[in-house]
Amino acid sequence: xxxxxxxxxxxxxxxxxxxxxxxxxxxxxxxxxxxxxxxxxxxxxxxxxxxxxxxxxxxxxxxxxxxxxxxxxxxxxxxxxxxxxxxxxxxxxxxxxxxxxxxxxxxxxxxxxxxxxxxxxxxxxxxxxxxxxxxxxxxxxxxxxxxxxxxxxxxxxxxxxxxxxxxxxxxxxxxxxxxxxxxxxxxxxxxxxxxxxxxxxxxxxxxxxxxxxxxxxxxxxxxxxxxxxxxxxxxxxxxxxxxxx
Amino acid sequence: xxxxxxxxxxxxxxxxxxxxxxxxxxxxxxxxxxxxxxxxxxxxxxxxxxxxxxxxxxxxxxxxxxxxxxxxxxxxxxxxxxxxxxxxxxxxxxxxxxxxxxxxxxxxxxxxxxxxxxxxxxxxxxxxxxxxxxxxxxxxxxxxxxxxxxxxxxxxxxxxxxxxxxxxxxxxxxxxxxxxxxxxxxxxxxxxxxxxxxxxxxxxxxxxxxxxxxxxxxxxxxxxxxxxxxxxxxxxxxxxxxxxxxxxxxxxxxxxxxxxxxxxxxxxxxxxxxxxxxxxxxxxxxxxxxxxxxxxxxxxxxxxxxxxxxx
Numbered sequence: 001x002x003x004x005x006x007x008x009x010x011x012x013x014x015x016x017x018x019x020x021x022x023x024x025x026x027x028x029x030x031x032x033x034x035x036x037x038x039x040x041x042x043x044x045x046x047x048x049x050x051x052x053x054x055x056x057x058x059x060x061x062x063x064x065x066x067x068x069x070x071x072x073x074x075x076x077x078x079x080x081x082x083x084x085x086x087x088x089x090x091x092x093x094x095x096x097x098x099x100x101x102x103x104x105x106x107x108x109x110x111x112x113x114x115x116x117x118x119x120x121x122x123x124x125x126x127x128x129x130x131x132x133x134x135x136x137x138x139x140x141x142x143x144x145x146x147x148x149x150x151x152x153x154x155x156x157x158x159x160x161x162x163x164x165x166x167x168x169x170x171x172x173x174x175x176x177x178x179x180x181x182x183x184x185x186x187x188x189x190x191x192x193x194x195x196x197x198x199x200x201x202x203x204x205x206x207x208x209x210x211x212x213x214x215x216x217x218x219x220x221x222x223x224x225x226x227x228x229x230x231x232x233x234x235x236x237x238x239x240x241x242x243x244x245x
Numbered sequence: 246x247x248x249x250x251x252x253x254x255x256x257x258x259x260x261x262x263x264x265x266x267x268x269x270x271x272x273x274x275x276x277x278x279x280x281x282x283x284x285x286x287x288x289x290x291x292x293x294x295x296x297x298x299x300x301x302x303x304x305x306x307x308x309x310x311x312x313x314x315x316x317x318x319x320x321x322x323x324x325x326x327x328x329x330x331x332x333x334x335x336x337x338x339x340x341x342x343x344x345x346x347x348x349x350x351x352x353x354x355x356x357x358x359x360x361x362x363x364x365x366x367x368x369x370x371x372x373x374x375x376x377x378x379x380x381x382x383x384x385x386x387x388x389x390x391x392x393x394x395x396x397x398x399x400x401x402x403x404x405x406x407x408x409x410x411x412x413x414x415x416x417x418x419x420x421x422x423x424x425x426x427x428x429x430x431x432x433x434x435x436x437x438x439x440x441x442x443x444x445x446x447x448x449x450x451x452x453x454x455x456x457x458x459x460x461x462x463x464x465x466x467x468x469x470x471x472x473x474x475x476x477x478x479x480x481x482x483x484x485x486x487x488x489x490x491x492x493x494x495x496x497x498x499x500x501x502x503x504x505x506x507x508x509x510x511x512x513x514x515x516x517x518x519x520x521x522x523x524x525x526x527x528x529x530x531x532x533x534x535x536x537x538x539x540x541x542x543x544x545x546x547x548x549x550x551x552x553x554x555x556x
Binding site: 241 | 294300321329335
């Protein structure tokens with residue numbers, strides 16, 4: 001029964017997202033390609049400057065660095081586009097009064113939170129996959145750099161980084177359902193986050209220990225999601241529905 | 246025993262320094278249409294949100310189907326249909342998709358779901374627009390869709406907050422017709438708030454006047470008119486040939502139109518009406534017809550509010 005309700009609500013959220021944000025999705029893919037182009041172009045310039053021409057070691061380092069740089073596509077893009085979707089799913093629905101009829105059907109606030117978070121994340125993940133495909137195509141056809149794939153890299157790009165993004169979205173969602181000035185927070189938080197990650201990756205990508213940082217990020221993310229879920233369970237129903245004074 | 250579907254007893258609710266509800270008590274009986282009327286800020290929406298469990302009272306008891314709505318709301322959901330002032334529609338869905346979503350949430354069986362949605366769309370006259378996005382609907386159509394949504398689970402209780410606001414007179418008339426028909430057919434209990442006193446009078450069994458967080462009066466529309474001390478009179482058409490002298494003697498303070506043969510007498514309750522009719526019959530005066538010429542609920546409402554403000 002709950003699965004059926006979950007599926008129905010998820011379908012509603014996804015339909016709304018697709019119908020509202022087609023243009024933004026297209027822009028986001030372009031944005032991710034621009035960022036990746038900027039980062040990889042810097043690597044190529046550094047390698048060319050230091051080696052004069054590609055040696056095997058430099059070439060491998062470049063292939064590795066380019067692969068690592070893809071790790072940041074998920075936190076950037078899932079967080080960015082997911083947050084955009086959350087402005088509709090969480091904030092707009094709250095202030096338009098749309099949560100009241102839904103919550104009055106008897107579904108719990110926590111259940112609704114899970115659906116909305118899942119919808120924002122899954123839509124973001126779908127856009128992220130498109131971004132990754134577009135970026136890989138750019139590596140192959142524009143830069144002509146074959147990425148040096150490894151198990152850790154694949155797990156980190158497609159699993160750990162998205163989980164990190166999910167935890168960030170979970171934190172945003174709690175903020176959006178707790179504070180009334182959520183719209184201001186909505187516009188500033190992801191920008192700060194994206195800019196920080198961009199600054200980090202473009203300056204010191206080769207220094208980061210992939211395994212350590214991924215494991216730590218995964219653990220912290222899971223803990224954060226758990227904390228967010230607990231907070232949502234404690235919030236007053238009226239506050240979430242946007243009628244709390 | 247006719248127990249209340251909704252029971253509020255001495256409910257207080259404050260928001261900071263503002264006392265929104267100051268000890269209100271009422272019950273909505275099974276199958277009854279109960280309306281709350283009052284000026285803006287009287288506490289109508291706070292009452293509705295308290296009944297729905299979105300506000301927890303500071304003091305007093307609220308029971309809906311015998312349960313505390315702020316704690317046991319998951320058990321109320323399937324028996325209740327709600328329509329609030331903010332329509333809160335998902336405007337990027339079509340009308341059909343919107344109703345389908347709620348049908349799924351209420352767990353309607355797949356085989357009856359589509360038929361129910363089609364029937365409801367037919368009732369609220371939206372069948373031809375079922376596959377259009379809600380954002381393209383007029384305000385009246387959106388209100389009717391909200392009504393269809395709150396009926397999808399065949400609720401025992403309808404909670405309607407300002408259902409006639411923001412729609413044109415035609416849309417309002419259409420909505421009230423649909424609502425009256427549904428209430429008659431389903432025998433659902435209804436808790437309604439509205440500023441539209443004419444529509445309230447048409448549909449309500451009992452009405453409560455709320456002002457500054459307190460209930461001033463509760464009763465049927467007729468009893469509120471009596472309590473509001475507004476003019477209520479009956480007009481009796483008499484058969485030509487009756488003894489006019491007798492009529493003048495029997496009703497010295499009344500208004501008798503000799504040309505129309507119409508006698509107009511002020512009354513203050515239903516018993517007065519019966520007494521006058523008996524008096525006429527006892528004096529062998531033949532009655533052709535009788536009708537009430539009563540003031541509107543609006544007059545009674547303002548009269549009662551005025552009295553309250555003078556206190």
